[in-house]
Amino acid sequence: MEMPTPNQNVLSRKSQIVERLQSVLPIGAVIHTESEVRAYECDALTAYKCPPLCAVLPASTEEVAAVLKLCHEMGVPVVPRGSGTSLAGGALPTADCVILGVARLNGVLETNYEDRYIRVQSGRTNLSVTGAVEEMDFFYAPDPSSQLACAIAGNVAMNSGGAHCLKYGVTTNNLMGVKMVLMDGTITEIGGENLDAAGLDLLGLICGSEGQLGVVTEATLRILRKPEGARPVLMAFNDNEVAGACVADIIKAGVLPVAIEFMDRLCIETTENYAKAGYPDCNALLIVEVEGAPEEIDEQLALIKDIARKHDPVELREAQDEEEAARIWLGRKSAFGAIGQISDYMCLDGTIPVSSLPMVLRRIGELSDEFGLKVGNVFHAGDGNMHPLICYDANKPGDLELCEAMGAEILKLCVDAGGCLTGEHGVGIEKRDLMTHQYAQQDLDIQMAVKDVFDPEWLLNPAKVFPLDSSASRRMAAE
Numbered sequence: 001m002e003m004p005t006p007n008q009n010v011l012s013r014k015s016q017i018v019e020r021l022q023s024v025l026p027i028g029a030v031i032h033t034e035s036e037v038r039a040y041e042c043d044a045l046t047a048y049k050c051p052p053l054c055a056v057l058p059a060s061t062e063e064v065a066a067v068l069k070l071c072h073e074m075g076v077p078v079v080p081r082g083s084g085t086s087l088a089g090g091a092l093p094t095a096d097c098v099i100l101g102v103a104r105l106n107g108v109l110e111t112n113y114e115d116r117y118i119r120v121q122s123g124r125t126n127l128s129v130t131g132a133v134e135e136m137d138f139f140y141a142p143d144p145s146s147q148l149a150c151a152i153a154g155n156v157a158m159n160s161g162g163a164h165c166l167k168y169g170v171t172t173n174n175l176m177g178v179k180m181v182l183m184d185g186t187i188t189e190i191g192g193e194n195l196d197a198a199g200l201d202l203l204g205l206i207c208g209s210e211g212q213l214g215v216v217t218e219a220t221l222r223i224l225r226k227p228e229g230a231r232p233v234l235m236a237f238n239d240n241e242v243a244g245a246c247v248a249d250i251i252k253a254g255v256l257p258v259a260i261e262f263m264d265r266l267c268i269e270t271t272e273n274y275a276k277a278g279y280p281d282c283n284a285l286l287i288v289e290v291e292g293a294p295e296e297i298d299e300q301l302a303l304i305k306d307i308a309r310k311h312d313p314v315e316l317r318e319a320q321d322e323e324e325a326a327r328i329w330l331g332r333k334s335a336f337g338a339i340g341q342i343s344d345y346m347c348l349d350g351t352i353p354v355s356s357l358p359m360v361l362r363r364i365g366e367l368s369d370e371f372g373l374k375v376g377n378v379f380h381a382g383d384g385n386m387h388p389l390i391c392y393d394a395n396k397p398g399d400l401e402l403c404e405a406m407g408a409e410i411l412k413l414c415v416d417a418g419g420c421l422t423g424e425h426g427v428g429i430e431k432r433d434l435m436t437h438q439y440a441q442q443d444l445d446i447q448m449a450v451k452d453v454f455d456p457e458w459l460l461n462p463a464k465v466f467p468l469d470s471s472a473s474r475r476m477a478a479e
């Protein structure tokens with residue numbers, strides 16, 4: 001993966017930059033020794049690593065503004081970082097950058113149950129947002145599988161989704177407002193406590209902008225009443241394509257489950273060895289969950305099981321109690337960790353129309369044979385959000401490159417099937433060079449013109465999202 005040559009002028013001023021950052025932040029908030037900055041050398045796309053110039057951990061919006069103002073003045077690139085769980089390399093440093101981590105911005109600022117919102121600092125973890133309101137029977141809907149660790153900052157930047165987003169939508173559908181600091185240090189507020197703010201939909205622009213436009217320090221999030229109950233049903237099939245066709249039929253029938261999750265044989269066997277969830281011996285498995293009052297759940301599950309029976313399932317197992325429901329979800333929730341136990345892997349993320357699931361799954365199988373690399377499929381099938389996990393050997397020369405080439409073919413397949421490159425993990429560096437498969441140069445120019453408005457010197461997270469040759473002149477103008 002190509003990254004721009006670090007700016008020598010910035011590198012040579014390291015001690016001066018560190019000193020000036022120390023002058024605007026409390027003691028201990030600037031991390032600069034070689035051994036300490038290693039903690040920030042990569043995110044969850046661990047194939048690529050580069051220690052930053054230094055890292056800063058501000059604890060307030062004003063401290064974030066002071067850091068950005070100073071870096072702007074000194075011409076130093078800044079890479080914002082939440083919890084570093086990005087699978088697209090969105091928080092990967094460059095050698096000449098300051099990592100701005102928001103982990104210390106983790107407070108709850110306001111909860112309003114009447115108007116159904118919570119205002120939090122952006123470093124707060126996703127799961128702890130629900131933790132702050134569950135006593136009152138409320139929850140925050142977007143639930144990335146990384147929710148124990150990932151921060152609202154990263155969720156907003158990547159427009160993250162999760163297993164239950166089929167019904168509730170992704171981050172953009174649950175975000176009401178942000179406080180954000182621009183690269184020159186200006187503090188700005190967009191949106192607020194009302195669902196639809198006046199004027200241009202700038203909030204829609206910020207959500208999913210991958211740390212390209214500003215540093216989000218606070219977020220106002222929609223919270224919802226917990227449903228009366230929820231129940232999953234596990235469906236086992238002999239064939240990936242048949243399971244894919246079953247998903248398409250459920251969606252077509254107009255019933256709206258909260259989640260439809262898919263796992264193929266490699267994932268089923270591996271998670272079974274790891275988490276012992278009691279999954280059946282089959283080639284493809286769906287977990288379909290519905291929620292509501294008990295009668296509502298019965299009615300929806302009856303319809304869903306009728307559809308599944310037409311696809312000749314190996315087993316249909318409806319959870320009879322909470323313990324069984326937890327066991328059905330256990331394997332799915334352990335899948336990423338389980339695959340990580342058997343192999344290095346790259347987790348892809350692309351979206352396709354649900355109706356093309358059978359064709360795309362078949363073609364991924366063919367590509368796996370052609371490239372000679374195993375692929376495990378585990379994903380949010382109801383949204384058409386694919387997560388092929390390509391297994392490779394990081395110690396075998398050439399294997400990473402082979403894996404990248406195969407990943408590129410799969411992501412292009414998603415685009416060609418009428419879908420898109422970005423499911424929920426964003427573009428980062430992982431999909432940066434594939435953007436030209438989805439967009440014409442004119443489209444990219446318009447997207448980059450938006451960045452010009454917010455960050456004219458291209459100092460915020462500059463080597464991400466846009467192909468390097470498309471953005472070269474803009475980045476050079478900044479030097």
Ligand SMILES: Cc1cc2nc3c(=O)[nH]c(=O)nc-3n(C[C@H](O)[C@H](O)[C@H](O)COP(=O)(O)OP(=O)(O)OC[C@H]3O[C@@H](n4cnc5c(N)ncnc54)[C@H](O)[C@@H]3O)c2cc1C
Nearest residue numbers: 082083084085086090145151154155157160161211216424
């Ligand atoms: C095991 C595992 C499972 C996952 N499952 C899911 C899933 O189900 N759904 C899903 O959507 N994702 C998933 N992810 C990916 C990842 O968790 C999400 O992209 C998450 O939103 C990243 O949050 P983070 O706080 O770790 O952000 P980081 O990785 O720190 O950063 C991500 C991006 O956000 C930018 N950013 C960070 N902070 C700010 C800020 N304050 N202002 C502006 N930009 C900022 C960064 O520059 C970077 O571009 C998973 C990851 C792992 C490792």
